[in-house]
Amino acid sequence: MSISTIGFLGPNATFSAQAVSGLFPNNESKPYRTIPACIDAVVNGEVDAAVVPIENTIEGSVNLTIDYLIHEQPLKIIGEVIIPIKQHLMVHPTNEQNWEKINGVYSHSHAIAQCHKFLHSQFPSIQLEYTSSTGAAAKHVSQHPELMLAAIANELAAEEYGLTIVKPNIHDFDNNHTRFVVLHKNMIDLDVYIKNNNGNKTTLMITLPSDQAGALHQVLSAFAWRKLNLSKIESRPMKTGLGNYFFIIDIEQRLDDILIPSAIAELEALGCGVKVLGSFPYYLL
Numbered sequence: 001m002s003i004s005t006i007g008f009l010g011p012n013a014t015f016s017a018q019a020v021s022g023l024f025p026n027n028e029s030k031p032y033r034t035i036p037a038c039i040d041a042v043v044n045g046e047v048d049a050a051v052v053p054i055e056n057t058i059e060g061s062v063n064l065t066i067d068y069l070i071h072e073q074p075l076k077i078i079g080e081v082i083i084p085i086k087q088h089l090m091v092h093p094t095n096e097q098n099w100e101k102i103n104g105v106y107s108h109s110h111a112i113a114q115c116h117k118f119l120h121s122q123f124p125s126i127q128l129e130y131t132s133s134t135g136a137a138a139k140h141v142s143q144h145p146e147l148m149l150a151a152i153a154n155e156l157a158a159e160e161y162g163l164t165i166v167k168p169n170i171h172d173f174d175n176n177h178t179r180f181v182v183l184h185k186n187m188i189d190l191d192v193y194i195k196n197n198n199g200n201k202t203t204l205m206i207t208l209p210s211d212q213a214g215a216l217h218q219v220l221s222a223f224a225w226r227k228l229n230l231s232k233i234e235s236r237p238m239k240t241g242l243g244n245y246f247f248i249i250d251i252e253q254r255l256d257d258i259l260i261p262s263a264i265a266e267l268e269a270l271g272c273g274v275k276v277l278g279s280f281p282y283y284l285l
């Protein structure tokens, strides 16, 4: 396989690690402390690909991933993997009996956001501490039993760092999933290596011509009349001035020879900028 080592948001036993072992069970993987560090590692050639979170059912987009890809390091999206997310409250075993008296809850900001209702009702005035990942939170809690802390993380993290789950499934909505993208320097075909995908997508980045009435409507109609099914549309700031936005659009099919190229040509004729971020298979684990 032209992909051997995969970078992910570490340490061991994060949800990102789970996504990597689910999709690439036989590859080597390498943990990084932040999402930008995972992306840089692909650009620098330290790893062949990275698996990074891009969207969660409850919390929405992972803006850091989208912005870093668009503004800093343009890699290709070569695949997508969606995994169920179950968040558990865990403590050091020495604090198991009096876990309701904990002094602080540690986790990744997205994980804390997924459990806001639980935290608000059970621990309304507790100190919340944000860590670089759920795994990092579990590791920290395991190293400081004397501080009486809890982490929000997954079952693997409880095992890996020797913590006891005292409240399982504390995410506020049952249907909690996170979408991860596989990033690579080149637009390679992942489905040659990983079979049984659940569908295909093409992701475009589109900038609108400035100050043109109905521009977004025209963009959407270029897809609508070709019956190109869109599964996501998202706007993010260009960071060049208030009101300047670009759009990320997911189309539910591969980049073909006719329909998508002709939609792109129509958008360019309207004065839009269009960039193909990837055309790839997706997998549900």
Ligand SMILES: O=C(O)C(=O)C[C@]1(C(=O)O)C=C[C@@H](O)C=C1
Pocket: 009, 013, 014, 015, 016, 017, 053, 056, 062, 085, 108, 110, 111, 132, 133, 134, 135, 178
């Ligand atoms: O902290 C982790 O375990 C991660 O892999 C990051 C992350 C995220 O950024 O959304 C991934 C999945 C969950 O939604 C919570 C956290």
